[in-house]
Amino acid sequence: MFTIPLFVLFGAMAVGCALAMVAQRNPLYSAISLIGVFVSLACLYMTLQAPFIAAVQVIVYAGAIMVLVVFVIMLLNVEEEVRRPVRLRFLVPVGVLLAAILIGEAAFILKLPGAASRIDAFGQRPSDVGLTASIGTALFTEYLLPFEVTSVLILMALVGAITLARRTATPRLAAPGNVDTEPPELGPRGEVFIRPGDTAETGRAFARHQLQRGEAAASAKRTGEEGER
Amino acid sequence: MIPLSWYLALSAVLFTIGVVGVIIKRNVISMFMCIELMLNAVNLTFVAFSSYFGDVTGQLFVFIVMTVAAAEAAVGLGIVIAIFRNRESLDVDDASVLRL
Numbered sequence: 061m062f063t064i065p066l067f068v069l070f071g072a073m074a075v076g077c078a079l080a081m082v083a084q085r086n087p088l089y090s091a092i093s094l095i096g097v098f099v100s101l102a103c104l105y106m107t108l109q110a111p112f113i114a115a116v117q118v119i120v121y122a123g124a125i126m127v128l129v130v131f132v133i134m135l136l137n138v139e140e141e142v143r144r145p146v147r148l149r150f151l152v153p154v155g156v157l158l159a160a161i162l163i164g165e166a167a168f169i170l171k172l173p174g175a176a177s178r179i180d181a182f183g184q185r186p187s188d189v190g191l192t193a194s195i196g197t198a199l200f201t202e203y204l205l206p207f208e209v210t211s212v213l214i215l216m217a218l219v220g221a222i223t224l225a226r227r228t229a230t231p232r233l234a235a236p237g238n239v240d241t242e243p244p245e246l247g248p249r250g251e252v253f254i255r256p257g258d259t260a261e262t263g264r265a266f267a268r269h270q271l272q273r274g275e276a277a278a279s280a281k282r283t284g285e286e287g288e289r
Numbered sequence: 290m291i292p293l294s295w296y297l298a299l300s301a302v303l304f305t306i307g308v309v310g311v312i313i314k315r316n317v318i319s320m321f322m323c324i325e326l327m328l329n330a331v332n333l334t335f336v337a338f339s340s341y342f343g344d345v346t347g348q349l350f351v352f353i354v355m356t357v358a359a360a361e362a363a364v365g366l367g368i369v370i371a372i373f374r375n376r377e378s379l380d381v382d383d384a385s386v387l388r389l
Contacts, residue, residue: 067291071299078303078326082310087318094322097303101329104299107291108340113348117332120355125325125362132366133318136373155312159305166301170294189345195352198345206349210356217360224367260377 063107070107073100087138091130098122110190296337303330317369317379321362328358 077096084090098121105114188194199207307330310323332351339347369379376383 063291067295071295074299075302075306078306081322081326082306082314087316087322090319090322094326097326097329101333104296104333105336108296108336110336110340110348113332113336113351116352116355120359121325121329125359128362128366129318129322132369136370136379138316138318138379152313155309158312159309162305162308163301166298166305170298187340187343189339189343190348194345195348198349199352203346203349206353210353213360214356217363221363221367224364225370 066107067104070100070103074104087133088130091126091133094129095122095126098126105190108190109187112190112192112195293337293341297334300330300333300337303327303333315380315382317372317381317384320381321365321369325358325362328354 074097077093077100081090081093081097084093098117102114102117102122105111105117304327307323307327310326311320314320314323332354335347335351335354339345339351372384373379378384
């Protein structure tokens with residue numbers, strides 16, 4: 061009885077927050093709008109009698125994933141998107157055209173003669189499929205293999221994320237810039253210690269230093285080999 | 290009593306907004322969030338069908354999609370950090386070539 065107003069309210073909230081997300085230029089505001097979308101979708105799941113999915117939506121999406129995104133935005137100190145000459149200027153009209161086509165397609169399918177009545181013949185009925193108990197039963201009996209494969213996937217993502225975000229022992233080689241800072245001292249086993257006050261400039265200087273040393277060592281080795289011959 | 294087609298229409302609208310965002314946004318993190326929005330639109334379809342058909346499979350699929358999205362977030366943001374460390378920019382136009 062309250063479901064139609066609830067659907068209208070949360071559906072409008074979801075669409076409004078999604079539009080705000082695309083319209084915002086600051087990624088942090090986009091993230092907050094996206095959290096609004098997630099929360100209103102969780103409320104829609106409640107109207108669909110899926111309390112477990114609604115709870116997981118709030119915990120995993122609005123909790124874990126968005127915390128990660130906001131953390132990265134703040135870590136990288138992302139400024140607002142600067143307006144600058146876009147190389148692919150035609151993308152905006154293409155995007156709008158694609159949107160119109162997608163919406164038209166969906167409207168066409170839903171408005172096909174008889175389609176809507178056939179879809180809507182499935183009445184929502186009170187059921188217990190959304191309860192945690194029934195989801196858990198299905199997950200650990202019939203769908204056990206996908207569940208286990210998912211755990212392998214998470215392990216792979218864990219290893220991949222650590223490998224990608226790890227600080228390497230030597231700084232990545234940047235474009236040769238002006239070297240005006242002292243390269244940092246090396247530890248006993250060749251590791252780098254970051255000192256307070258070190259900047260990206262120090263890292264570049266160090267990288268250049270390493271490169272020069274490596275070239276020197278390589279040429280020394282080459283001359284040594286030639287001498288042996 | 291809400292007709293099922295309403296949920297499908299809402300899901301189509303959300304998905305379209307996500308597609309447009311991926312196409313017109315230039316910031317890697319914003320594009321990433323638009324992809325999350327598209328995943329959520331599809332999740333809504335799954336849950337709606339699952340609830341109307343009285344079948345639990347759709348909600349299980351949503352559960353697995355959420356897991357994949359979490360894994361994608363971890364790896365994707367790792368890639369974003371790696372790109373930022375190399376190029377000091379999050380604009381996709383600055384990362385259009387693989388070499389430095």
